[in-house]
Amino acid sequence: MGDTLQALVLGLAFGWFLNKAGLTHYARIVNVYRFRDWTVMRFMLVALLVAGVLIQAGIDLGLSDPLPIPATFVVANLVGGIVFGVGMATAGYCPGTIVAEAGEGRLDAWVAGLFGLVFGAIVFGLMQPVIMPLLRQVGALGRITFAELAGASPWLVLLVFAQLVVLVLLLLARRGTADRGHEAGEPTRTAQ
Amino acid sequence: MFGRTSFLLLVVALWIQGAERTARAQCSSNASSCLGCHEVQRQRPVLELGAPWHRDHGFGDLCASCHGGVSDDTTLAGAHVGLRAPLAAPASTCGSCHQQDFDTRVAAYRGWTPPAPSVPVVPVEPSATPAASETRTVDLALALLSLVLAATIAIVVRRRRREAPGKRLTAWLRTALWSPYAAGAGLGIVVAISELVCGRPIAVSGAFDKLAAYPGRALFPDSQYYTHVISPGITWQVWLVVGLLAGSFLASRLAREARWRWLPDSQWVPRFGPSRARRLLLAFIGAGIAGGCTSGLAISGGAVLAPAAFLFMAGMFAGGIPTARLWYLGRRD
Numbered sequence: 468m469g470d471t472l473q474a475l476v477l478g479l480a481f482g483w484f485l486n487k488a489g490l491t492h493y494a495r496i497v498n499v500y501r502f503r504d505w506t507v508m509r510f511m512l513v514a515l516l517v518a519g520v521l522i523q524a525g526i527d528l529g530l531s532d533p534l535p536i537p538a539t540f541v542v543a544n545l546v547g548g549i550v551f552g553v554g555m556a557t558a559g560y561c562p563g564t565i566v567a568e569a570g571e572g573r574l575d576a577w578v579a580g581l582f583g584l585v586f587g588a589i590v591f592g593l594m595q596p597v598i599m600p601l602l603r604q605v606g607a608l609g610r611i612t613f614a615e616l617a618g619a620s621p622w623l624v625l626l627v628f629a630q631l632v633v634l635v636l637l638l639l640a641r642r643g644t645a646d647r648g649h650e651a652g653e654p655t656r657t658a659q
Numbered sequence: 660m661f662g663r664t665s666f667l668l669l670v671v672a673l674w675i676q677g678a679e680r681t682a683r684a685q686c687s688s689n690a691s692s693c694l695g696c697h698e699v700q701r702q703r704p705v706l707e708l709g710a711p712w713h714r715d716h717g718f719g720d721l722c723a724s725c726h727g728g729v730s731d732d733t734t735l736a737g738a739h740v741g742l743r744a745p746l747a748a749p750a751s752t753c754g755s756c757h758q759q760d761f762d763t764r765v766a767a768y769r770g771w772t773p774p775a776p777s778v779p780v781v782p783v784e785p786s787a788t789p790a791a792s793e794t795r796t797v798d799l800a801l802a803l804l805s806l807v808l809a810a811t812i813a814i815v816v817r818r819r820r821r822e823a824p825g826k827r828l829t830a831w832l833r834t835a836l837w838s839p840y841a842a843g844a845g846l847g848i849v850v851a852i853s854e855l856v857c858g859r860p861i862a863v864s865g866a867f868d869k870l871a872a873y874p875g876r877a878l879f880p881d882s883q884y885y886t887h888v889i890s891p892g893i894t895w896q897v898w899l900v901v902g903l904l905a906g907s908f909l910a911s912r913l914a915r916e917a918r919w920r921w922l923p924d925s926q927w928v929p930r931f932g933p934s935r936a937r938r939l940l941l942a943f944i945g946a947g948i949a950g951g952c953t954s955g956l957a958i959s960g961g962a963v964l965a966p967a968a969f970l971f972m973a974g975m976f977a978g979g980i981p982t983a984r985l986w987y988l989g990r991r992d
Contacts, residue, residue, distance in 0.1 A: 473857060474895045478902020479909070480849045481861060481954075486910035487834075488842035493923030500976070500983035509839040510846070511958060517847025518854070518962035525855040535860045537960040539967040544956075548974015551949050555975065556982035558945020559923060562863040563954045565946060566900055570907030572919045579939040583946025584864070588871035590947065592884040600715070609704065613964045619797040624964055627801050630808035636840075637815045 485567040493559030500556045505639045512632045523625050541606025543599070558583070691730035692738050693722035712745070712768050721887060725752045835914040850962050859895060862955025863903065866896040930990065 488510045489495055498504035526534065555561050560568070560580055568576035613628075614621040696702045705713050716725070723730035725745040732738040745752045746765060753761040831837075853861045872891035879885055911917040921935050922928060931937055957975070960968030 470857070470895055471898045474898035475902040475905075477849055477853050477861065478899040478904075479906035480902075481846065481899070482903035482906025482908075483910045484842045484845040484849065484906075485903070486907040487837040487845075488839050489836045491907065491911070494926035497926070497983055497986075500979035501987065506839045510843040513840050513843030514846040514850060514958055515961045517844045518850035518958070519847075519964060521848065521851030522854055522962055525851065530855045534854060534963060535858055535959070536963050537860070537956055537965050537967040539965060539970065541966075541970060544967045544970035545974040545977075547956075548971040549978035550974075551971070552975040552978025552980075553982045554945045554947070554949025556945075556979040556986065558942045558949060559927075560942065560946050561949060561954075562867065562946075563903065566863065566903045567907035570904040570917075571911040572908075572917050573923070574919055574921045575923065575935075575938050575942050579942035580946045583943040584867040585871040585874070586943070587947030587949070588864075588867050589875045589878070592868070592871065592875050592889060593879060593882055595888065596883040608966065610698065611965065613966060616966065617797050619801055621964075623798055623801040623805065626805050627808065628964060630805060630812060633812055634808060634815070637812065 481563070482567050482570055485563060486571065490564050491568045491571050491573070496559040496561065496564060497556055500552070505642055508639065509636060512636055516629055516632045519625055519628065523621055526621075536610040536612060538610045539606070539608040540603045541608070542604075543602035546602055554587075691720050691722060692732055693726075693728065693730050694720055696735075696738075697722075711771050724755065727752075833913050833915075835911075835916055846958070847962070850959055854959065854962070857895070860955045860959030861899065862896055862959060863900055864955060866894070866900040869894050869897060930987065 485491065489506055490510065495504055495506055499507045522534070551561075558580070560576070562584060565576050565580035565584060569581065608616070612621070612624075613619075614624040617624070698704050712725070720730075722728070727741045727743040729738050729740050732740075743752070746768065749761050749765040753765055757764055850861050853859055868889055869892050872885055872889045875882065875889075876885040876891060908917055922933065922938055927938065931941070956971045957968050961972070
């Protein structure tokens, strides 16, 4: 029960922020790949940065021992990303924003998006026993972080990463957000 | 301001609840306790060592089928009761799944000897971190890089000298769009709480994997994936998705932007026309292909600075840029 409540509350906050960042729009997602809208990049980079610092602080405070570190399989991660990018640029969705769009009342997300996700998951499930062993043969590094890979201090890696993020964000700050995210004829309200 | 305060209180309450939790393995999980300790906590992990039997069976949570033991006990002693050597009596271990040909399969495994590990396995114990001198060289290089970056940032900031107009916070919750920086910071806090409190990534696609297992198992009862790897279930991740749906509804409702509609925003119609069927078809195909995990891998993995996340993001752009270019070939807008 407690677990379910946690999941619901975290999900609620997640949906709230996805919506407030304006990621529930086809154009916002697609224009990431057309270099016309930097909202998603700004949103994601800041999220990475804040979460990275908080998590590292949490580890140092002894709050968390078994951190969920994703396994690195160089080929599998890359191939998965490419396939994902193709789908994302076609539909203007990523899995999280499909649900967020559904919450906003978008019927294409309810009908095509949710069924598409389930259908894709089944197709993947049937292919998984064949393709995953192939993809995992090369570059299996295990559940590892950059700091462990390089044998460096995690805070220093985080610092350098944070500075890279800040630099990228600063350089992007001048680039306008081509604000086509909202319905035609609707005033665009951006809290900048 | 009530909304903000209560949200913060909730965050704090969640945090305290998590800190009090002693055994993190209690977070209801689908994985066996074998995977929890050996792989997730990396106490003597095996999957990355490359033994052929682990490689061949790593697609599922199958440890106990070969090794025995108690795969839902979370104590060291309890979980290891009834352990057996898998190749000692293969008829009862390997043969339980491969009835027909376990002899030939076992013969292939018997001839295998472990190579020298190519990738150093990094254990959790600080005693086994790389040699001090090596660490210092890397740290020194990173520190230098950090100095250079700090100087660059200082220069850029100085040039900008932006006078940011302070926004009144009165209509904050009802504002349709927040600064992506503010919203991103919020998501960062959510990810950190999720990872620290419950040891889970904020992942959406995993929930659909679990939901798809209901029809998947019914339609394809012989599938290896649906019999051994994924079981259907209403898991933590599914509740996360339910919350996500509600959160987005709440946010758009407060901003008076929640309403039923079929077509996306202004960019879709000029490009693809007003056809609903076309939108549904492309959305269905795209969503089917994009069943990956931006949130689970790119964001949650990126936050712990795992190479997997950044490889995935590189792939996203490698796939997304040419696709978007194709869809908008010869169009200025």
